Amino acid sequence: KNQVEQSPQSLIILEGKNCTLQCNYTVSPFSNLRWYKQDTGRGPVSLTIMTFSENTKSNGRYTATLDADTKQSSLHITASQLSDSASYICVASGYSTLTFGKGTMLLVSP
């Protein structure tokens, strides 16, 4: 069964600090790994998409890594801002399906 597990479930950090969110996936066949940001009451917005051959991809202060051998990904947020408070969702894509994690709820505190 395809699964995506994210950790931690929730996280509180101080504004300006860095943090790293983790994602483990069991999806076969595997095509790409995506990270989305979902603000409360809004739809998810794509941050990064990595194919199995990519190890890292950045989008501003967001940097995602992918290890296709161990089926692990991480999302690193640098110099956090209050607007980074959101749910971060990891998604593993097969050829025709997406498997979503439950998300990590991040709260950036002033």
Place this chain on the structure above:
Amino acid sequence: GAGVSQSPSNKVTEKGKDVELRCDPISGHTALYWYRQRLGQGLEFLIYFQGNSAPDKSGLPSDRFSAERTGESVSTLTIQRTQQEDSAVYLCASRAGVGRVEQYFGPGTRLTVT
């Protein structure tokens, strides 16, 4: 350019009633998806439309759920005889077409069945 829009944004209905949710995809996007997001859970795939091909209905949880799409435009998701477990946020996403990976999500419709 407008993004994906959904209506209504919130819907409260009584158990047993039918509801209809609407999605307007980004103009020109041939692919359209419906997902369900229950509180504290990951998104669940419901149904996928690609152009004029037969839709992939493999995610629909029961025959009370159905969806239609007119050409490559508006889609409606209908839930008949709603149950309390149908309470969730229903998200629609569109994608430009075959070979394009990125999905663009709407804001969702929050459905509450009382």
